[in-house]
Amino acid sequence: MQRRHRHHSGRATVTPAVQDGMPASALKDGEPARVVRIAGGERLAARLHNLGVLPGKRVVKLGTMPGRGPVMLDCDGVRVALGRGIASHVIVERVEPVPEEETV
Numbered sequence: 001m002q003r004r005h006r007h008h009s010g011r012a013t014v015t016p017a018v019q020d021g022m023p024a025s026a027l028k029d030g031e032p033a034r035v036v037r038i039a040g041g042e043r044l045a046a047r048l049h050n051l052g053v054l055p056g057k058r059v060v061k062l063g064t065m066p067g068r069g070p071v072m073l074d075c076d077g078v079r080v081a082l083g084r085g086i087a088s089h090v091i092v093e094r095v096e097p098v099p100e101e102e103t104v
Contacts, residue, residue, distance in 0.1 A: 022094075025071050025087040027061040033092035034058050040089040051080050053090060 021036040035057045038045045052075050053059065062072040062079065071087040073080045082090065 020093075021091040023088040024059065024061065024073060024082070024090040024092050025064075025084050027092065027094075029061055029063045032058060032060045032095050032097050034095050036091045036093050038089060039091050044086065044089060048086070048090065051082075052076060052078055053080060053082075058095065059090075059092065 024033065024035075027033055035053060035055050037055050038048055038053075048054070053073070057075055060074045062074055064071050064084075065081075068084065070081040070083050073082060073087075
């Protein structure tokens with residue numbers, strides 16, 4: 001099941017129905033998560049794979065650019081900018097933050 005959303009531009013976009021997590025675009029700034037799955041086709045999965053965004057990887061949402069800008073994620077120390085549509089297809093589950101002593 002997919003949900004259709006209308007943007008102020010009048011065009012409709014499709015957001016995948018999420019049963020086992022939430023879209024990465026819905027995370028709060030600084031919130032850590034683990035990628036559960038990519039809700040999209042093979043081309044999208046391959047594109048994200050090349051960027052290092054894979055199921056099982058830990059990501060942290062760094063922020064969202066204003067307006068219709070991209071969602072910034074940290075994935076294993078690499079900053080990745082994903083368009084909001086693509087970020088909505090990266091399904092994640094929240095995880096506990098790593099204590100400061102363990103990040104060294």
